Amino acid sequence: MNAIRLYGRYASISLRGQMAYRASFLMQTIGQFLLTGIEFLGIWALLNRFGQIKGWTLPEVAFFYGLISITWSLADAVTRGFDVFAGTVKSGEFDRLLLRPRSTILQLFGHELTLRRMGRLIQGLFVFGFAVAAADIEWSVPRVSLVVLAVAGGVCLFVGLLILEATSAFWTTEGLEVWNAFTYGGVTMSQYPLDIYRPWFRRFFLVVVPLGCISYLPGVAVLGRPDPLGTPVPLQWAAPLAGPIFLLACLQVWRFGVRRYQSTGS
Amino acid sequence: MTRLHLGAYRAVLSARFRMLLQYRAAALAGLWTQIFFGLVLIMIYEAFYRSTTARPPMAFRELVSYVWLGQALLAMLSWNADAEIRAMVRSGAVAYELCRPIDLYALWYVRAIASRTAPTILRALPMCVFAAVILPLVGLGEWRLAAPPTAAAAVAFGATIVCALLLGCALTTLSNITLLWTISGEGAVILLTTCATFFSGLIIPLPLFPDWVQPILRALPFAGLVDLPFRVFTGHLPAAAAASILSRQIFWTIVLVLFGRWLLSRGMRRIVVQGG
C-alpha cells in the first residue's frame, strides 16, 4: 500500500478514535473557536480605534489573519506526532518506528489527525470569508490558485518548523521548544502584513524562516496592492515555493538526526 | 521538632531546584519564545501608533511596559482548570478527594496559588532583566520595560498584583469546581476562560477598547486580573487609585470564593449521589 493510502488509513483510525469522545471533542473545538475568536476581536478593536495600520485597513488585515489561521490550523492538525516526539524517543517507541519498513516521517504524520484544531480552522475561514466580502479584490483563477498555493506552501513551512523542533529531541532529552517562537510567534506575527515590522525582522522572516513568503507576499499579490516593500510582482507569485524548499531542508536535518540516533543509541 | 521541619523543607526545596535546573533547556526555550512574542506585539503597537495622529488613551511607553509585564507574569495569567484536577474528575479519583475530612475548597485554592507562585517568579526575573536591562544595551531602549514612575506606584503595584493573584486563583478554583459537572462543566470553563482572557486586558489593554465598552469593562470583575495592576505599574493609573482597585479586587474575590464554596458543596452532593 503506497504512502498516501497508508496515511489515509492512519487518518481514518485516528478520526474514529476521536469521534468516540464526541461531546468532549465538540467542546474543545468550540473552545478553540472562541479563544481564537477573541484574538481577532482584539485586532478588530485596535483597528476600530486606530482606523488603519500603516495604510492597511480592517478587511486587508483580516485577509492576512484568516490566511495564516487556516494555514496553521491545517499544519497543526497533522503534526501531533512531531509535537509528542520527545516522549516517543524517551520511551524507546522510536525504535519500533525504525523497525517498520516505512519512512519514519510518514509514521509520525500518521500518529494522529487532530480534529479539534478545526476550531481554529473554522474561525479562520470565517475571518477570511469576511475579508473576501469586505475587501475589494479582483478575483481570478490565478489569484484563487495563488491563495491555495500560499496555504499549501505555508503548511509545508510550518510542518518543516515542527520537524525541526522534533529533531532536537535527538540531541537533548528535554526537547527544545525554541522553535515555538517561530510557530506560535510566527502565526501571531503573520496575522498582520509583514511591512509593519522593523526591517531586520522582515528580512529574517523573508529569507531565513520564510513566513513572509507564504503569507505576506502572496497576500499582497492577491489583494492587488502595490507592495510597500517594493518586491517585484513575479516574486510575489513565486514566493509560496519557499515553503516546500524550507521543508526539504528540514527533512535533511531530520535524516541527519536519525543517523545520529542510530549511531549513539537511546 | 523545628529542626525536623527545616530539614524536610530544605530537602524539598533542593529537590525542586535540582529538577528545575535540569529543565534549563526548556526554561530557556520558553523565555526565548516569550521574548519573541513581546517583540512582535510591541512592533505591532508601534505600527499602530505611527499610523495615527490622534492621541491614543495610553502612551506608547506605557503600552510597552504593559506588554513586558504580561510576558513576565504569564505563568499566573491563566484561569483555565488545572490539568491534574481535570484528570482526577475524568478518572473518578476526585471522589477520594471529596471523602477526605478537609476543606476541599481551601485545598484547591491554595494549590492554585502554590502552582503559580514559583513558575511566575522564575520566569519574571529573567524576563525583567531582558526587558529592562538588555534591550537598552542593544540599542532598543525605546522598547524597554520602564520602572514604575514613583515608589508609591511600585508599592501600589505590589499590593494590586498580589490581589490579582488571589482573584485569579478564585477564578481558577471556580473553573476546577465546574468540572464536576463533566460536559456542561467543560463548556462553563471555556466560557469563563474566554471571558477572563478577553476582559482582563490580557489580549489588549482595556483603555484601547472602544469608548462605549469602557463602562461594561469597569463593571466586570476581570479588569482587576491584569489591566488595573499593570496600569498602576506604568503610572497610567495614579498610585492613589490603588485603594479603589484593591477594594474592587477584594470584593470580587470574596464573591467568587463564596460562590465557589457554595457550588462545590452542590457538586460534592452530586458526585456522592451519582456514585462518583
Add this chain to the structure above:
Amino acid sequence: MAQIIVENLVKTFTVSERAAGLWGAVRGVVRRRHRTVRALDGVSFTVDQGELIGYIGPNGAGKSTTVKTLAGILVPDSGRCEVLGRVPWSDRIAHVARIGVVFGQRTQLWWDLPVADSFELLRDIYRVPQRHYAAARDELIALLNLEALLDVPVRQLSLGQRMRCDLAAALLHAPSILFLDEPTIGLDAISKLAVRDFIKRLNRERGVTVILTTHDMDDIEALCTRVVVIGDGRILSDGTLSELRNRVTRERWLTIDLVDAEESIEDPAVTLVRQDGHRVCLAFDPQRVSSAELIQRITRAHAIRDLFVENPPIETIVARLYRLPAAAPSRAVET
C-alpha cells in the same frame, strides 16, 4: 546457509554522568562529565537458517546492543555484519521488512485499537498481499488461540494475551528471522508454556530462525539447541547447552529433604550449596563419586524424606563463567 554473519563488532557509548546532590546539579549546568562504555568488544558469530539460538548474559553485557545492531537500528563503530545478505543499517526499510522483532515489555500494537485492527494496519505497513495476509493471519490466530481477543482493545489484554498477539503481529509478514527479547517475562505458567510451544513449532516446522534473548533459563533449556553467552561485550561461550555446562563444571547437585531439620550432612565428597531448614543442597563431582554411591552413603547416615539430582541451574553456570557471584541471592555459590 549462513543467514546472519557477525564479525568483530565493536560499539562504544558515551554516557554522561550526573553527579548526585544539589551541588552536582549546579556543576552539571556548567559542565557534563562523560564515561565511555564498550558495549560490544569484538563480537563474532554466525547463524544458519533454521537455528534457534539463546542469547544470554547479565544486564549490560551487550545483548540488546547486538540485537539492535542486527535489527538495523544501531550502527556499530566497526566490524562486519550481514543479515540475509544485507548490511542491516544500510538499507533499513528493505532489511526490516524481512525480520520480526518482539519486545517482551513493550507491545508493538496500537493501545486503543482492537487487535484485529492492529493486524490490518500492520498488513498495510508491511505491504503484505491480501491472500498471504489472510492465510498467515488465520493460521496464527488458530495456533495462538487469539479468536476471542480479536475485538478487544490491546489495553484491556492481560500480559499473556498481549504477548500472544504480539507474536502473531510480528509474524504476519512472514519474516525469515525472528528476534525475541524477553518474550516470557511476567507471564503466568500456562502462557509461558504456550509461548514456548509456539516458538518451538515455528522454528521446527517452518524453519524460522529465532534469536531468543532471555533471563529465563527454563526458556533456554526448553527451546535452544545452541546458546551464545555474552559478557562485558565479548562472547564467552558459543555452543550447545551441554557443551556450555561441561565447559564450566562437571558438578551436579543433590538436593535432599531431611526428616530432621537440625541435622547437617558431612561428607568429604560434597560441598554445601545451601540449607533451608529441611532442604539441603549439596554439590559433588560425579567423576569422584557416582550419584548412586553418594546417595547410598547419605541415606545410610541420615533420615531422608526425599531427594533428587540435577544439573546446577544455568544462572550458576553462567555466573561461574564470569567468576562472579550469581545474581539471585537464594543461590549462594562458592566458586
